[in-house]
Every structure is written in C-alpha cells, then in structure tokens.
Amino acid sequence: MGLVGHYSFQMQPQDGDFTEHVYASSLGDYILQAAGKNADDNGFGVRELNRENYTWVLIRMAVEIIRIPTMYERISIKTWIESIRAATTTRNFAVFDEQDRVIAYSGTNWAMIDLNTRKPVDLGKLPTLTHYISGNTIPIEGVAKLPSIESAPVATRKVQYSDIDFNKHVNSMKYLQWVLNEYSIDWYNHHAIQRFDINFLHEAMYGDPISIHQQRNGLTDLFEMKRQDESLCKVQIQWVNH
C-alpha cells in the first residue's frame, strides 16, 4: 500500500436531509469510514488493535465543506497520516466529486487507548505506523481547541440505544447530529455549513443525562455537551447564508 488511501462511496437516500443534500453527520461518517478502511489496509485497523486490547479513539475533527454532496452522488475520499506524536496522530482527508474537484477537506487527531483502562497508550507500541507518515498537510486551519460555555443548557437528553456504537459509547457523529437538531427547517432553508470542529473530551455511555449548551457569535455557533459538570464534547459550526 502507498501512503495515501483512496476510497469511493455513493450517497444513499437515508444520508439525505429534506433538501436532498447529505447530512453533515453523514459526510462525517463517510470520512470516518475512509479512516477505518485505510487503517485496516495498512494493518492497524480497529479489529487488529482489538487483538492487543487497544482501540482508536477520535480526539478532534475539523471538516471544511466547499460543496455538500447530494443524494445518490458518488464521492471519493483520499486519506493519509500527516504526523505522529507520542500520544496522538494526525490524519488528513480530501473529498472529491466525480469530476475530481475537491468538495471538502478534513483534519483529525486520534489516540490509541487501552480497552481496560480506557487511557491513552504510547503510539510507539505501533511501530508500523511510522512507515505511513506522509508529512502532507491540507489547506485549512488545524482543528480548533474549543472553549467552555458557562450558560444554561438549551436542551437536555438521555443517551439512547441508537446513540451508542460497538465501542459502547456515544458514536462520534451523534454529537453533531444532536446539535444539528437544534436548528429549524427555516434555518436550513437559508444557511449551509462551511466548517465544523469537534473536540471529544470524555465518553458518554448509555443512559447518561446530557445537557446541551449553546453560544452564538454571528454565524458561528459553539455547543458544549456536558454530563453534570463534566465536559464531554464541544462542537463549533460556522454557517454561511445562501
């Protein structure tokens, strides 16, 4: 395998929102699928890591959207590892349409955790990873480190069966789906997402009570999801009028 993986996907009907564009959370899912496939292809996928009692966890993610795909559209995603530090690795993505035009970029940071302690493990334990460092960057700002919000919650919810994945915690893209549900149909008729940043801080488990906090600054919204006073996840969304 080369340093860059390249994977194709077709957008499905259930990926489309009422405007027939795909949900930003679905685009995020395809990006994470590409990451999973590339890690598998290179010998350090989740199933491989599970044998050593490790797993990958997503720490931060940024997606900058030039054009959001529509239902049935075919896209392809190129992905590669930019760099590795002691505890985290940076993986980048470029999303292409069928005419090979870039329609989105994404930057992600990952840590490897021990399945028993749920604590990060030194990435030196995966020596093959170093063979795949490309050094190649993407032309967007790195993932933002988002601040906390002190104001009262705008919504509360409990973690449900459909929220949790094979890692037995809330699936990364569900946090984004939760905050996108805070906007009205009318909002979606007049705004599109230009960029979103997510910081994953603590895992939320089945039944956990979640409060959702929001802070608006022009067309940028910051959200924080908490379990009591503990910050679980922060999401920043930059909108554009259309």
Next chain:
Amino acid sequence: MGLVGHYSFQMQPQDGDFTEHVYASSLGDYILQAAGKNADDNGFGVRELNRENYTWVLIRMAVEIIRIPTMYERISIKTWIESIRAATTTRNFAVFDEQDRVIAYSGTNWAMIDLNTRKPVDLGKLPTLTHYISGNTIPIEGVAKLPSIESAPVATRKVQYSDIDFNKHVNSMKYLQWVLNEYSIDWYNHHAIQRFDINFLHEAMYGDPISIHQQRNGLTDLFEMKRQDESLCKVQIQWVNH
C-alpha cells in the same frame, strides 16, 4: 432486466449497535435501498416518478429475521414484485449471507401518491409495472394489519431535523428506531428480534408532537405513534430470548 433484482451491501461500523450486530432499522434501510435500486433499474424509481409528479410511499412492511448480520458482514438482497392491485403493489425480499444462506425475508406493500394531493394514484398509470409481476411468494406470514392502542403514552417526542428525509416526512425506519430506543441495554443483552411488522398510516412532518404508546403481550410488543388522536404508524416486534 429479469424479474428479480440482486444487490450487495457491506454492513458499516455505524450500522452496528453495541453488540456489533446491525440495528434492525439498518437492516430495514438496506432492504428499502434494494427496493429503490430495483425500481430504478426497471424504470419506475422515485426519480422517474417525480417527473410525473408522483412518488412511492411504503404502506406496510414485515421483516422476519433468521440471523441478524454483524458489522462489516457482506449481505445480498434479492427483490421482486409479487403482485399488483389497483392502489398497492407487493414487493418481496430475501436476504442472503456470503454463503448464500437466507438470513431474513421481507414483504412490503407500496402505494404511488400524487406529490400535490398526497393521495394514492391508480397503479394502472404505470403500465410497465405489469411486466415485472413474478407471482413469487416468500415463506412468511403476510404483513400484519395492526390494532390501535388506547392506553397512555410511554414516551413523547417532537419530529427533528434528523428524522425527516427527501420526502419531507419522517423516514420510514425512524419510527422503528424510536420504538427500539424504548428498550434497555439489559433487554438487548438477552433478547433478539425475530420479526417486526410496520403499518404506515399518516405522514409525520417536522415539528409534529408524537406520542408513543405500547402494549405488551408476552414477548410481543405493539407500539402506536400518534399525533394528538391521529394514528401515524404502528409497529409490532416479536422478540426471542437468547
């Protein structure tokens, strides 16, 4: 094209629940995707119908599960039209694993509606449909016509952005996801779905307040979703211990 369409799918990480088996609603999604692809292949898909200002709506669905697939598993789905009546058509499905063993059957009833009036249209308006009647049945009971429930709701919710699809109404499989969220992790650790039946009665729209009613009879649960007194959707789930 022959009378039977045959489509392959790989189960994705986000299709898997915490047990690494796919959500019943995800299996249902793949079955509906196969229906969509086959209608497209035969010239009467949704996009074709939209040109005449019509669309397909799912009226009833039954799925009998012999073995629920796991994450990453590849399945294939055969689908064909069994019969056509004036206002509805019956489409059947057989789901296979990679060893060509049947792991599920599904029977569905569909109507074609006018996009302006939202009322059913005579299927005689689609003359090509009659070329695809196979007459072939599947070895499960037909879709149940489910009764109403008079008791108080067990849950209430509002229709959210992530619930509605390109038809601008609640996506068929979301009703199933809602009722599956009424069960605990402990329940899923000890029970599996043997069969589900769904009756779709009225469309729910963005912002609609929904009440969920439940009635248990042994390992069979009946659910009804209502908007005030209007019945929108009924779901019956037959569980088995494992």
